Structures are given as structure tokens and as C-alpha cells.
Amino acid sequence: MQNMGKMYKKIKIYDILLSVIVMNCLFCNICNGKIESSTIYEDDIVRVIMDINPTSNGHVLIIPKNHYDDFCTIDKVTIVHIHKIAKLIKKNIYDALNPDGLILTNNYGIAQVVKHYHLHLVPVYKDKQEILDINTVYNKIIKSII
Numbered sequence: 001m002q003n004m005g006k007m008y009k010k011i012k013i014y015d016i017l018l019s020v021i022v023m024n025c026l027f028c029n030i031c032n033g034k035i036e037s038s039t040i041y042e043d044d045i046v047r048v049i050m051d052i053n054p055t056s057n058g059h060v061l062i063i064p065k066n067h068y069d070d071f072c073t074i075d076k077v078t079i080v081h082i083h084k085i086a087k088l089i090k091k092n093i094y095d096a097l098n099p100d101g102l103i104l105t106n107n108y109g110i111a112q113v114v115k116h117y118h119l120h121l122v123p124v125y126k127d128k129q130e131i132l133d134i135n136t137v138y139n140k141i142i143k144s145i146i
């Protein structure tokens with residue numbers, strides 16, 4: 001019985017710590033809608049947004065709605081879903097922007113700025129492209145979805 005009590009306390013502390021992380025996490029707040037984003041796709045598991053500091057035109061992020069620090073802590077079901085959505089969004093990016101390639105990347109450790117797992121989809125173009133306003137690119141991608 002005493003062990004059960006200790007176990008209960010550990011779970012409770014874990015839940016409290018997780019709620020503090022979620023409250024202070026930029027991507028948790030974007031996923032739960034407390035912070036606005038240019039969302040191009042959303043379901044129960046992920047939100048796909050335009051990167052506010054794009055490397056190229058059409059640079060988007062696929063973010064799981066549940067908080068996972070990085071690729072080492074994310075569960076298999078979620079990571080598989082993220083890659084299914086990457087295929088779907090790839091089609092929209094190609095229809096809207098006609099890139100010549102795509103880089104899928106995930107950062108870790110000091111390379112990871114926001115400590116909430118996210119997958120970058122970065123279009124690559126043969127010819128050098130001027131970086132357009134995010135809203136312009138967002139509208140092109142949204143038109144390809146509708």
C-alpha cells in the first residue's frame with residue numbers, strides 16, 4: 001500500500017511537470033491555438049504550419065499536438081503519422097510551388113531551437129528564389145488544398 005502511495009505521487013509530479021512544460025512551450029501553445037499560426041493542415045494528431053523564418057518558399061513544420069521533446073522521445077504511432085502527413089503536404093507544396101526537391105529534417109540537441117519535436121519540410125529549387133512573404137506562399141499552398 002505504501003508503494004502505491006509513492007507511485008501515485010510520482011505520477012502526479014510527472015503530470016504537474018508536463019503541464020508546466022506544455023504551458024510554456026511555444027509549439028504546444030501553437031497546437032492548442034493559444035498562439036496564432038499560418039496553419040495549412042490540422043488533424044487530431046498534428047498541426048502543419050508555415051515556418052515564420054523560412055529557409056525557402058514553402059518551408060513548413062509538421063508538429064505533433066502532444067508534447068515530445070525530440071525524436072528520441074516521440075512514439076512510433078505519431079512519427080509514422082507525421083510522415084504520412086509529410087507525403088500529403090509534399091503534394092500540396094509541389095502543386096502550389098513546383099519545387100525541384102524537398103528536404104525533410106529534424107534537429108536535436110543544440111541544433112534544435114524549440115524543444116518540441118517538429119519535422120521541417122524545406123522545398124529546394126534549381127534556380128535561386130527570392131524569399132516571398134509568408135502570407136503569399138501560405139495563400140498559394142491553401143489554394144492547392146482547396
Ligand SMILES: [Zn+2]
Nearest residue numbers: 025028067116
Ligand atoms: Zn510542447
